[in-house]
Amino acid sequence: MENRKSVALVAHDNMKRDLAEWVDWNWEVLLKHHLICTGTTGKMVERTLRDRRGKEFDEEAVDIVLLKSGPLGGDQQLGAMIAEGKVEAVIFFWDPMQAQPHDVDVKALLRLATLYNVPTAINRSTADFLISSPLFGSNYCPVVKDYKSYIERTLNQ
Numbered sequence: 666m667e668n669r670k671s672v673a674l675v676a677h678d679n680m681k682r683d684l685a686e687w688v689d690w691n692w693e694v695l696l697k698h699h700l701i702c703t704g705t706t707g708k709m710v711e712r713t714l715r716d717r718r719g720k721e722f723d724e725e726a727v728d729i730v731l732l733k734s735g736p737l738g739g740d741q742q743l744g745a746m747i748a749e750g751k752v753e754a755v756i757f758f759w760d761p762m763q764a765q766p767h768d769v770d771v772k773a774l775l776r777l778a779t780l781y782n783v784p785t786a787i788n789r790s791t792a793d794f795l796i797s798s799p800l801f802g803s804n805y806c807p808v809v810k811d812y813k814s815y816i817e818r819t820l821n822q
């Protein structure tokens with residue numbers, strides 16, 4: 666498919682129901698893209714898509730990669746993929762009401778998404794705006810800031 670994107674889907678436990686509803690609502694669009702999920706979120710996304718398609722569900726039709734569970738390194742794996750330019754959109758329903766054991770990983774992931782100018786939705790309304798944007802289905806390519814002067818800086822040693 667033209668303009669197929671690599672879309673990351675992640676949710677903390679208290680937000681998984683929200684993401685499942687959002688995936689259910691947007692299943693037709695999501696099936697056209699390559700999905701990358703942290704472990705537990707990914708299982709839920711697969712189940713939601715399967716339930717939605719019912720008997721017509723074709724395992725092959727879902728292009729999904731499951732990383733490790735977030736607290737076990739999944740956020741860091743996803744962050745590495747962002748740094749390598751392998752993620753084109755992030756939908757991350759993080760929990761604003763509960764601290765996570767891997768909060769530092771969450772922060773690192775969101776930092777890299779910002780650094781590399783990856784379209785990132787951290788709540789449902791923004792996810793709605795993102796997926797319904799004409800740019801989502803286009804070949805829009807976000808500009809990444811040029812860090813050449815930082816890379817080539819002179820160190821006083």
Ligand SMILES: O=C(CO)COP(=O)(O)O
Nearest residue numbers: 703704705706734735736
């Ligand atoms: O913890 C997460 C994101 O920070 C999500 O991990 P799981 O999808 O494995 O629950």
